[in-house]
Amino acid sequence: MLKLEGVTAAYGQSPVLFGIDLEVADAEAVTLIGRNGVGKTTLLRTITGLHPVTGGGVRLNGAQVEKEAAFTRARSGLAYVPQGRGLFGHLTVEENLLMGLPALSGRATAKREIPELVYDLFPICRDMAGRRAGNLSGGQQQQVAIGRALVTQPRYLLLDEPTEGIQPSIVQEIEVALTRVRTELRVAVLLVEQYLDFAWSFADRYYVMQKGRVVETGTTADTPTHAVQRYLGV
Amino acid sequence: MDFTFISGQLFTGLSVASILLLAALGLALSFGLMRVINMAHGEFLMVGGYLTYLAAQWAGPTLGDAWLWVAFPLAFLGAGLLGAVMEFAVIRRLYGRPLDTLLATFGISLILQQAARQLFGSTGVPVTAPAWLGGALTLGDVTLPFVRLFVIALALIVLAGMWWLLNRSPFGMHVRAVNQNREMAAALGVNTRSLDMLVFSLGAGIAGVAGVGLALIAPVNPTVGAAYIVNAFLVVVVGGVGSVLGAAVAAVLLGFVTALAEGFTSSSLAQAILLVLVVAFLQWKPRGLIPTKSRALEEA
Amino acid sequence: MRPSTSTIAVIAVLIALAFAPLYLGAYPLTLLGRVLALSIASIGVSVVWGRTGILSLGQGLFFGLGGYALAMHLKLVATPKGELPDFMLYNGVEKLPWFWAPFASAPFALAMVLILPAAAAGLVAWLMFRRRITGVYVSIITQALLLAFVTWLNGSQGLTSGTNGITDYQTFLGVGLRGPDVAHGLYWVTLLFVALALGGTAALLRTPFGAILTAIRDNENRTRFLGFNPAAFKIAAFMLGGLLAGVSGALYTLHLGTISPAMIGTAFSIELVVWVALGGRASLIGAAAGLVLGQLAKDRISSAAPDAWLYVMGALFVLVVLVMPQGVAGLIQNRRRPPAPMPAPQNPVAQNPVTREVSDAV
Amino acid sequence: QSTVKVGVLHSLTGTMAISEITVANAAQLAIDEINAKGGVLGKKIVVVKEDGASDWPTFATKAEKLLTQDKVATVFGGWTSASRKSMLPVFEKNGGLLFYPVQFEGNECSPNIIYTGAQPNQQALPALEWALSKGYKKIFLLGSDYVYPRTANLILKKHITDMKATLSGEEYVALGGTEFSSVINKIKAAKPDVIINTLNGDSNVSFFKQYQAAGYKASTLPVISFSIAEQEAQAIGTQLLNGQYATWNYFQSLPNPANKKFVAAYQKKHGAGAAITDPMAHAYMDVYLWKAAVEKARSFEPMAVRKAIVGISMDSPLGKITVAPNGSLTQAVYTGISGAGGQFKVVAQSKGVVKPEPYDKLAFPGKTCP
Amino acid sequence: MPSELPETLLDVRDITVSFDGFKAITNLSLSVPKGSLRVLIGPNGAGKSTLLDTIIGKVRPDTGEVRFAGQVISRLPEHRIAGLGICRKFQAPGVLEGLTVRENLLLTARKDKGVLGILKAPTRAEQERADELLRLTGLTERAGVLAASLAHGEKQWLEIGMVVAADPQLLLLDEPTAGMTAQETAQTAELIHALAGRHTVLVIDHDMHFVELLGAPITVLHQGQVFREGDLETLRADPDVMEIYLGRPRELMAHG
Numbered sequence A: 001m002l003k004l005e006g007v008t009a010a011y012g013q014s015p016v017l018f019g020i021d022l023e024v025a026d027a028e029a030v031t032l033i034g035r036n037g038v039g040k041t042t043l044l045r046t047i048t049g050l051h052p053v054t055g056g057g058v059r060l061n062g063a064q065v066e067k068e069a070a071f072t073r074a075r076s077g078l079a080y081v082p083q084g085r086g087l088f089g090h091l092t093v094e095e096n097l098l099m100g101l102p103a104l105s106g107r108a109t110a111k112r113e114i115p116e117l118v119y120d121l122f123p124i125c126r127d128m129a130g131r132r133a134g135n136l137s138g139g140q141q142q143q144v145a146i147g148r149a150l151v152t153q154p155r156y157l158l159l160d161e162p163t164e165g166i167q168p169s170i171v172q173e174i175e176v177a178l179t180r181v182r183t184e185l186r187v188a189v190l191l192v193e194q195y196l197d198f199a200w201s202f203a204d205r206y207y208v209m210q211k212g213r214v215v216e217t218g219t220t221a222d223t224p225t226h227a228v229q230r231y232l233g234v
Numbered sequence B: 001m002d003f004t005f006i007s008g009q010l011f012t013g014l015s016v017a018s019i020l021l022l023a024a025l026g027l028a029l030s031f032g033l034m035r036v037i038n039m040a041h042g043e044f045l046m047v048g049g050y051l052t053y054l055a056a057q058w059a060g061p062t063l064g065d066a067w068l069w070v071a072f073p074l075a076f077l078g079a080g081l082l083g084a085v086m087e088f089a090v091i092r093r094l095y096g097r098p099l100d101t102l103l104a105t106f107g108i109s110l111i112l113q114q115a116a117r118q119l120f121g122s123t124g125v126p127v128t129a130p131a132w133l134g135g136a137l138t139l140g141d142v143t144l145p146f147v148r149l150f151v152i153a154l155a156l157i158v159l160a161g162m163w164w165l166l167n168r169s170p171f172g173m174h175v176r177a178v179n180q181n182r183e184m185a186a187a188l189g190v191n192t193r194s195l196d197m198l199v200f201s202l203g204a205g206i207a208g209v210a211g212v213g214l215a216l217i218a219p220v221n222p223t224v225g226a227a228y229i230v231n232a233f234l235v236v237v238v239g240g241v242g243s244v245l246g247a248a249v250a251a252v253l254l255g256f257v258t259a260l261a262e263g264f265t266s267s268s269l270a271q272a273i274l275l276v277l278v279v280a281f282l283q284w285k286p287r288g289l290i291p292t293k294s295r296a297l298e299e300a
Numbered sequence C: 001m002r003p004s005t006s007t008i009a010v011i012a013v014l015i016a017l018a019f020a021p022l023y024l025g026a027y028p029l030t031l032l033g034r035v036l037a038l039s040i041a042s043i044g045v046s047v048v049w050g051r052t053g054i055l056s057l058g059q060g061l062f063f064g065l066g067g068y069a070l071a072m073h074l075k076l077v078a079t080p081k082g083e084l085p086d087f088m089l090y091n092g093v094e095k096l097p098w099f100w101a102p103f104a105s106a107p108f109a110l111a112m113v114l115i116l117p118a119a120a121a122g123l124v125a126w127l128m129f130r131r132r133i134t135g136v137y138v139s140i141i142t143q144a145l146l147l148a149f150v151t152w153l154n155g156s157q158g159l160t161s162g163t164n165g166i167t168d169y170q171t172f173l174g175v176g177l178r179g180p181d182v183a184h185g186l187y188w189v190t191l192l193f194v195a196l197a198l199g200g201t202a203a204l205l206r207t208p209f210g211a212i213l214t215a216i217r218d219n220e221n222r223t224r225f226l227g228f229n230p231a232a233f234k235i236a237a238f239m240l241g242g243l244l245a246g247v248s249g250a251l252y253t254l255h256l257g258t259i260s261p262a263m264i265g266t267a268f269s270i271e272l273v274v275w276v277a278l279g280g281r282a283s284l285i286g287a288a289a290g291l292v293l294g295q296l297a298k299d300r301i302s303s304a305a306p307d308a309w310l311y312v313m314g315a316l317f318v319l320v321v322l323v324m325p326q327g328v329a330g331l332i333q334n335r336r337r338p339p340a341p342m343p344a345p346q347n348p349v350a351q352n353p354v355t356r357e358v359s360d361a362v
Numbered sequence D: 001q002s003t004v005k006v007g008v009l010h011s012l013t014g015t016m017a018i019s020e021i022t023v024a025n026a027a028q029l030a031i032d033e034i035n036a037k038g039g040v041l042g043k044k045i046v047v048v049k050e051d052g053a054s055d056w057p058t059f060a061t062k063a064e065k066l067l068t069q070d071k072v073a074t075v076f077g078g079w080t081s082a083s084r085k086s087m088l089p090v091f092e093k094n095g096g097l098l099f100y101p102v103q104f105e106g107n108e109c110s111p112n113i114i115y116t117g118a119q120p121n122q123q124a125l126p127a128l129e130w131a132l133s134k135g136y137k138k139i140f141l142l143g144s145d146y147v148y149p150r151t152a153n154l155i156l157k158k159h160i161t162d163m164k165a166t167l168s169g170e171e172y173v174a175l176g177g178t179e180f181s182s183v184i185n186k187i188k189a190a191k192p193d194v195i196i197n198t199l200n201g202d203s204n205v206s207f208f209k210q211y212q213a214a215g216y217k218a219s220t221l222p223v224i225s226f227s228i229a230e231q232e233a234q235a236i237g238t239q240l241l242n243g244q245y246a247t248w249n250y251f252q253s254l255p256n257p258a259n260k261k262f263v264a265a266y267q268k269k270h271g272a273g274a275a276i277t278d279p280m281a282h283a284y285m286d287v288y289l290w291k292a293a294v295e296k297a298r299s300f301e302p303m304a305v306r307k308a309i310v311g312i313s314m315d316s317p318l319g320k321i322t323v324a325p326n327g328s329l330t331q332a333v334y335t336g337i338s339g340a341g342g343q344f345k346v347v348a349q350s351k352g353v354v355k356p357e358p359y360d361k362l363a364f365p366g367k368t369c370p
Numbered sequence E: 001m002p003s004e005l006p007e008t009l010l011d012v013r014d015i016t017v018s019f020d021g022f023k024a025i026t027n028l029s030l031s032v033p034k035g036s037l038r039v040l041i042g043p044n045g046a047g048k049s050t051l052l053d054t055i056i057g058k059v060r061p062d063t064g065e066v067r068f069a070g071q072v073i074s075r076l077p078e079h080r081i082a083g084l085g086i087c088r089k090f091q092a093p094g095v096l097e098g099l100t101v102r103e104n105l106l107l108t109a110r111k112d113k114g115v116l117g118i119l120k121a122p123t124r125a126e127q128e129r130a131d132e133l134l135r136l137t138g139l140t141e142r143a144g145v146l147a148a149s150l151a152h153g154e155k156q157w158l159e160i161g162m163v164v165a166a167d168p169q170l171l172l173l174d175e176p177t178a179g180m181t182a183q184e185t186a187q188t189a190e191l192i193h194a195l196a197g198r199h200t201v202l203v204i205d206h207d208m209h210f211v212e213l214l215g216a217p218i219t220v221l222h223q224g225q226v227f228r229e230g231d232l233e234t235l236r237a238d239p240d241v242m243e244i245y246l247g248r249p250r251e252l253m254a255h256g
């Protein structure tokens, strides 16, 4: 289980997160929505360890990890697909995927190779294996980025707006792929998303953020999308 | 200009190139890959040089000429260790701020030079090369001192090793990834801190090895590094930042230009000519001989 | 517009400085005058680096051009009619080199003090910025050019007097330079130039020109696609920096009675930048004050403990950068203003320079 | 007891420190000796020590401080001609007096400077004459690229032509330069009989190393150096320098009693192995000359001292020295051959003392000191 | 060509753009009439952004040319092209972070962008324009803060404001709604409608709701070429467009 307890964070002197409580159970799909700038990306970064918390705790599989470095958290099963994809632009697609392997260090069980499933879910990872990742188009990059996250054999997958800038048909493919990841690999997913239709069809539960706070939560099955729209208006 | 003179100058060009390359290869790591403008790089050379001197002092009496084989690991590890300390204390706080790094490392270079001055004095300490490096290969009228040939060989070995490490080993891939996107690499489980330290100290260690080569040719003094630093940076820039092979080609090019200019003018004019030619070259190829697209550097 | 408190403070300091000859002894006054002359160059560094983001490690080149332009004139004035400057004689030069001849004219030399550095800076900048050479490349290239210049000066003794530099002046515009009474006059002239440089530059930066420089520093490409030609603005800023360095060099030459390659070399140029960093690179006053205080401290400490000085200076370089990246001026400002946002690397989007979309757009 | 302040202005840091610190030490030794014997005109000498930091403008700044703030009676200092040139206007402007102890290129005659180091005719020309007398006809000039070597070589060239010898080449390397491949290649092509070497500092070590690696030795191609004294010779090492020549006004090995006493006193203070050089001996004597002049003038006033110093003569470690009207020394010249421990054995010496000629008659006809 | 239609503002003629041998755009032609609104869609990697890059001079076509108001611009330097009245909004917000919000608008609103011209203080008209845009983008209260401290969405709005302030004849918007909520998207659509007519606007987006709101003629790019042109209704029904770009409608997929 991934659990946040009263997490606060700041940029310099200005606080952006004010006591976030949130949890994602194993193999659960949760979506986090909210307007621009409410702190969604910041929250994901505090979970991964890329941004320090100023207070509160992050628990991963029961262990307190908020003081741990990002790379140790990655090694204990946390994978992150950032907004903007974060591929290594000068590396080839295949090298990008190989860069998922360091997360397996210290995990005795894991086989240090790219799982076949990645190619299965995202065929372009094989088709474009030799191309520089930086030269792919946005949609292609997004698929490689998710593929790379899967190479780390995560238990928790954090996705920051994976549909941003992606053509509709690939959004569908990503949704299919993510659903398989959840069901076949039993990976828990925390999805930050603006595209509500997609978020609702994928996730079991949702959290809504406003100005650095979680203001509402519930199950997607019980809440129609128009009921949360008001949080997203200007 | 007779044939002997010309061939002598060509050899001079290669000699100069080998020293330049040795000085530049360490920079190819710290500057080329990590984008750290290490103005104290020359001082790693200096440290390597002094350690060579110490190795000759300590090990010379017992080991005879074999002290040289003590000097290499000593210089490599000594300079590498200093590099690690420097990375830990200063550099790591400045990633992404290349211009600030430049200033801070310049400060460090002042401190190291002054420390050397107080420890060893301002005059150079001479190192006597092993006897088997004393002779020269004579081809017709041209004499090729063994010391020079040795340094050329050293440069080639270090070059080959670095090329393999960066382009053919997983270590190299991690290094390249970290230097494109440090955060993402960390999020994928790479211990970026220790990798950074490792790469930086490896660059320092290579400079230390370059210091061994230098010490065999010229005395080691507190400013020996400062004398090479600008040219070493130019080699990296002309070669194309981030490209080890580019640096090699650039070193040879600069070496020949120097030798040619020195052959036909005076040595101080040659240096001025070289610098101006380099700037002119950058007009033509601003990203060097083998350009790597790299934005991090320009965003400085 | 009402003058801000900092403007009032600066004017007060300038007035206090104007009365310095009344309360300072001879040596402190010459020292202060000299250091003030240097501070004009640091104002230029602040414009070029602090405002425009271009770190030139070759300001000594422009400083030197200004200094040499004036020194050549002073040397010719001090040389008896029909003779060659002494150093040419010792180097076997038999005829006054063509580029020396016009410097016999004071108006020409004074014009050159302004034109040479500005034009050289313009040329260097044009060569670099036209080809979109940026960042540390600029630092390395400017340093290389400076080194080439210094090497040439050293190696062309018949023309430049080499390492010795040009020295031994007697009069300037008919005024004897050796008398004890000229010290005050020179001090006031220097102070006047400092005030002009500060005021003029500040006024210039208050126009939209200043805003453009900041814009270019932060995001050059974006500025370009908004219809501005960044190269042109960078060249202009660089020329201003060169001009200020040149004026500074000429004044400094007058103060010291000599100009030589050692005065303008790599160490000088980097030190200049560091004092600016210490004072606060983005603030003109910070830059000038950083230089003045740094140099005064250098004078003190290097007399008291020569061996320690390099350690102190080295440590200062490191600490300034680590502890107060915006210098003292930045610290003062931070106390007055809400904290500035984190530097770009914190930002996930800017942090990711590889994605083509992102990197190319910004 | 009242005191009088004097300045000692040398590079205590930077590249020149190695040479200049010992020169400052030698001046200090003389001052201590004088103070121990009651000082000058009944006043103890107080030293204000400043660091020129191997940086010429710093010399000017520090000279200004010594004269205007500390108001010293005189200054002992300087090594490179560049540092002297940058101090000169300061001394002239403030009416100060500088004692300069190092061999130099001549062509300068400030009333505010006492030049005790060799003038060109007291080092360079005697060395050339000696070389020609040994039958070396083809001469290669090698120097650091600054005013002293350039001017010294300009004078030598005139005399080489005048004496019907051959100039086989002339090369300069930037101060501190260590790369001599091209130079040695040029020497190879020129095939000279002898090299006259005005390289300064570390460049010498590199040069001799690379000269040796190219297969040269003293017996095949001798080198006569003007800037290698005992201290430098120690640093370069016997292995590289053995059998090479140097010309100076002083060698540590000079057998006169004044020198024995000086060497003993210095080594007592600075260690038995301490090397002692020509500029040190000059610096040491500078203090004594100043003291004699002050006592003669009965005043510390710099211009009075300057006037009084002319004609003062003493037996010194350098042999007999006399201050000439132009403010330089009349002194002897020695050529030595390098041997064990960096010591030189005198192989030739001038007939008696040589008068100082700041302006070489052949190179600069018609020029004289005012 | 003398037969050129007078109302054509942007005329892309048979351009080919390649990167290291890879053709991102192949013999593409496209013309946009003055005052019109045009939407560009197509798969990721179709060459849409590259087309915009070519128009603003960031990349140069291998063959073919780009004409703007009759003038060939494909060889002019970037700032000159911008000076002719072409302004692009990049996807990642490109505001000038070291300047205040108002300064950002004032600078872009300037007519004279030369080194000497810039020395003049902003004119009354420019000031008024900036203030008007502050209101329009809802940033009046933030006028004095540094652009760096704006939230992502605010930066988006500011950049839109800047693009409008520049008062260009041709506006190029690359995925303006990326990362926006549905409501912000709708507002953006409204703003674009307001701009069209006076300005010519070319919009790229993957959000079909947004495209629907724009209600403008659509060009579909595919593999560097024009694949289809038409309105959304027709394209939605086109199986080829579905295949390469739109995919199946969501309602169907949910059960697939």
Ligand SMILES: Nc1ncnc2c1ncn2[C@@H]1O[C@H](COP(=O)(O)OP(=O)(O)OP(=O)(O)O)[C@@H](O)[C@H]1O
Pocket: A011, A016, A034, A035, A036, A037, A038, A039, A040, A041, A042, A043, A083, C341, C342, C343, C344, C346, C347, C348, E149, E150, E151, E152, E153, E179
């Ligand atoms: N590097 C930074 N420095 C200062 N403030 C920042 C920085 N990055 C983000 N912020 C601020 O922190 C707040 C939260 O930003 P964050 O990126 O987490 O929002 P978000 O919810 O992910 O928005 P979006 O939907 O636009 O991606 C915003 O107000 C933003 O302005």
Ligand SMILES: Nc1ncnc2c1ncn2[C@@H]1O[C@H](COP(=O)(O)OP(=O)(O)OP(=O)(O)O)[C@@H](O)[C@H]1O
Pocket: A135, A136, A137, A138, A139, A140, A165, C356, E019, E020, E022, E023, E024, E042, E043, E044, E045, E046, E047, E048, E049, E050, E051
């Ligand atoms: N600088 C470049 N170097 C190499 N290839 C490039 C470069 N720029 C674009 N490409 C390639 O050109 C093709 C078109 O890219 P472009 O960015 O124009 O697509 P797009 O239609 O804007 O896609 P998206 O909808 O994902 O933004 C892609 O395959 C991309 O990989």
Ligand SMILES: NC(N)=O
Pocket: D079, D080, D081, D082, D102, D103, D104, D105, D148
């Ligand atoms: N005078 C000298 N040796 O510079």
Ligand SMILES: [Mg+2]
Pocket: A040, A041, A042, A083, A160
């Ligand atoms: Mg976000």
Ligand SMILES: [Mg+2]
Pocket: A138, E048, E049, E050, E174
């Ligand atoms: Mg695109």
